Amino acid sequence: MRTHGWSLVLLAGLVACNGASDGVSAAAGGAVVRFADRDPGTVPGGPGAGKGYAIGREATPTEIASWDTDVAPDGATLPAGQGTAAEGAVLYKAQCQACHGAKGEGMAPAFPALIGRPKEAEGFVFAKDPKLVRTIGNYWSHATTLFDYIKRAMPLTAPGSLTDDQVYALTAYLLAANEVIAPTATLDAQALRAVKMPYTDRFVPDDRRGGPDVR
Amino acid sequence: MVSRRDWIIGSAGALGGAVLTGMPDAATSQGAPAVPAVPVDPTKVPGGPTSARGERSPFETPSRAPTGEITGNSLTPLEKLTGQITPSDLHFERHHAGIPVIDPSTHALLIHGLVDRPMRLSMDDIRRFPQVTRVHFVECAGNGRAAFRAPKPDLTPQKVSGMISNTEWTGVPLATVFREVGVRPEATWFLAEGGDACLMTRSVPMEKALDDALLVWAQNGEPLRPAQGYPLRLLLPGWEGNINVKWLRRLELGTAPWMTRWETSKYTDPLPNGTARRFSFEQDAKSIITTPAHPERLSSRGWRPISGLAWSGRGRIQRVEVSTDGGTTWHEAELMGPSLPKATVRFQYMWNWEGQASRLLSRATDETGYVQPTRSALIAARGIGTDYHFNQIVGCDVATDGAVTFFGES
Numbered sequence: 335m336r337t338h339g340w341s342l343v344l345l346a347g348l349v350a351c352n353g354a355s356d357g358v359s360a361a362a363g364g365a366v367v368r369f370a371d372r373d374p375g376t377v378p379g380g381p382g383a384g385k386g387y388a389i390g391r392e393a394t395p396t397e398i399a400s401w402d403t404d405v406a407p408d409g410a411t412l413p414a415g416q417g418t419a420a421e422g423a424v425l426y427k428a429q430c431q432a433c434h435g436a437k438g439e440g441m442a443p444a445f446p447a448l449i450g451r452p453k454e455a456e457g458f459v460f461a462k463d464p465k466l467v468r469t470i471g472n473y474w475s476h477a478t479t480l481f482d483y484i485k486r487a488m489p490l491t492a493p494g495s496l497t498d499d500q501v502y503a504l505t506a507y508l509l510a511a512n513e514v515i516a517p518t519a520t521l522d523a524q525a526l527r528a529v530k531m532p533y534t535d536r537f538v539p540d541d542r543r544g545g546p547d548v549r
Numbered sequence: 550m551v552s553r554r555d556w557i558i559g560s561a562g563a564l565g566g567a568v569l570t571g572m573p574d575a576a577t578s579q580g581a582p583a584v585p586a587v588p589v590d591p592t593k594v595p596g597g598p599t600s601a602r603g604e605r606s607p608f609e610t611p612s613r614a615p616t617g618e619i620t621g622n623s624l625t626p627l628e629k630l631t632g633q634i635t636p637s638d639l640h641f642e643r644h645h646a647g648i649p650v651i652d653p654s655t656h657a658l659l660i661h662g663l664v665d666r667p668m669r670l671s672m673d674d675i676r677r678f679p680q681v682t683r684v685h686f687v688e689c690a691g692n693g694r695a696a697f698r699a700p701k702p703d704l705t706p707q708k709v710s711g712m713i714s715n716t717e718w719t720g721v722p723l724a725t726v727f728r729e730v731g732v733r734p735e736a737t738w739f740l741a742e743g744g745d746a747c748l749m750t751r752s753v754p755m756e757k758a759l760d761d762a763l764l765v766w767a768q769n770g771e772p773l774r775p776a777q778g779y780p781l782r783l784l785l786p787g788w789e790g791n792i793n794v795k796w797l798r799r800l801e802l803g804t805a806p807w808m809t810r811w812e813t814s815k816y817t818d819p820l821p822n823g824t825a826r827r828f829s830f831e832q833d834a835k836s837i838i839t840t841p842a843h844p845e846r847l848s849s850r851g852w853r854p855i856s857g858l859a860w861s862g863r864g865r866i867q868r869v870e871v872s873t874d875g876g877t878t879w880h881e882a883e884l885m886g887p888s889l890p891k892a893t894v895r896f897q898y899m900w901n902w903e904g905q906a907s908r909l910l911s912r913a914t915d916e917t918g919y920v921q922p923t924r925s926a927l928i929a930a931r932g933i934g935t936d937y938h939f940n941q942i943v944g945c946d947v948a949t950d951g952a953v954t955f956f957g958e959s
Binding site: 368369370372373374377380386387389390391392393394397398401402404405406407408444445446457458459460461462463464466468470473474475476478479482483486487490493494536537538539540541542543544545546548549 | 618619620621645646659660661666667668669670671674677678679681698722723724725728729740742746747748750758759760761762798799801803805806807808809810813814817819820821823824825826827828829830831833863864915917918919920922926927929930931932933934935936
């Protein structure tokens with residue numbers, strides 16, 4: 335039995351969320367229908383109110399597991415394995431340095447800087463000067479993002495080729511080089527979950543809402 | 550006597566599209582477009598035959614001027630276009646690990662996480678749902694950076710603002726598909742993942758899925774172009790380009806954002822108070838004059854339209870104003886055609902140029918009452934280090950000799 339009750343939840347959310355854009359476009363146009371309100375019962379020839387189309391097939395657990403590699407900030411899906419910053423330093427030279435530079439300085443614009451804590455860029459002062467370089471240490475908000483991204487996308491020429499141990503090692507190296515963890519550190523799932531990035535608390539929700547204010 | 554023009558057209562019919570398709574690119578890359586031999590009187594000789602696929606006149610050679618890297622971009626030549634729809638082959642590109650080759654017969658979308666029934670949908674499955682067709686723009690969040698950082702006289706509209714394109718998309722509302730899988734009430738975010746070599750991932754609040762999000766497979770009446778996500782992309786109208794995940798293969802529903810690289814390290818907006826905005830999705834109202842514009846030169850005095858595009862990620866454009874005196878006075882421009890929500894609308898203002906030096910500007914207002922700001926107003930709000938969502942007022946200077954150069958506040 336499928337649940338269709340969520341559209342009611344949504345109606346509540348509609349009022350609560352981002353009233354500016356939704357409310358205004360409905361008021362000005364009158365013709366914009368939120369798709370959530372497009373029940374199969376309103377589609378000519380459709381299966382009728384509250385019914386489904388029964389299209390597609392159930393995804394198997396194997397299919398899902400083979401693609402579902404993402405790691406969120408809670409680190410709940412981090413795999414087994416471990417790596418040290420020292421191991422990561424060796425891997426960095428072999429796998430990353432060609433694009434990101436020997437010192438992680440990057441190669442603009444395609445290959446971003448990874449490493450660096452210059453004094454002038456500390457304190458999250460990036461709004462005052464576009465030349466200040468954002469690195470993992472002075473900008474990134476979550477250590478789990480490193481693991482997730484390296485595993486899914488790096489290196490550019492052979493994405494997905496690193497083992498979980500190697501990804502832990504590279505994550506450890508980059509965090510240590512950015513003075514976030516000790517140079518002697520070993521990372522595994524538990525240790526990575528515990529890492530707090532220096533400026534994680536500086537990120538705020540978007541407060542732009544349209545209307546006369548420039549934000 | 551077989552002219553070059555006859556040869557081009559004739560061989561297209563005989564050999565299929567391959568030869569013809571190769572030619573304009575080859576010619577353009579050498580810097581000299583192939584100039585056809587034109588009969589003295591085209592009405593006195595038979596024309597060319599029909600062909601498998603139409604091509605542009607050899608006199609027209611718009612180009613996206615690609616950077617040529619797999620992590621690079623190519624820009625829509627706004628000054629070469631009219632109307633509101635961007636031709637599919639001129640839609641801007643921004644890729645992060647190249648354009649994948651995907652066989653639509655094996656491509657599938659997995660939907661899992663906080664749903665009653667995790668599902669696998671083939672492309673055939675997805676096309677069986679009731680379809681919708683909508684016109685929306687896609688604009689890169691970094692569009693306008695060059696003109697914001699370093700306004701230079703030789704910037705063309707393509708270089709100033711070429712990461713905006715406007716398309717008629719066809720697909721299925723994400724809400725229809727989410728209804729089918731049975732979204733659990735506790736689901737508040739979903740992760741969208743692309744099937745390219747960086748497995749692009751972005752977190753999206755559930756409200757957007759229930760509002761106007763689409764799973765699209767068609768662009769301007771035909772399947773998506775590979776560079777726009779063939780065979781399937783997520784389309785989140787009005788939101789920054791990056792989150793409109795191309796080559797879509799997976800949607801996972803959850804209770805919190807995933808904090809992917811693309812929504813933390815990138816696509817965040819530092820503010821002067823030592824914080825940074827995260828999940829700043831909407832593209833605020835913006836406009837650009839596409840004619841007159843550099844490198845155009847006004848060859849004669851007299852009446853001409855000042856024309857361009859305006860758009861807002863928050864809904865419809867309500868008005869566009871044009872100034873011909875550098876912003877001292879503003880005049881209401883005509884909106885040409887319907888102003889659709891989260892779509893570009895073309896504007897024009899008729900102008901009688903009498904040879905005087907002039908500064909032309911345009912300023913858009915959307916239906917929320919938001920007025921396109923000046924560069925200094927943006928800097929006051931966000932700081933000069935702001936790195937995305939550039940929508941400052943720009944324009945051009947027309948010199949007494951008719952030369953047109955870009956103008957952006959510096």
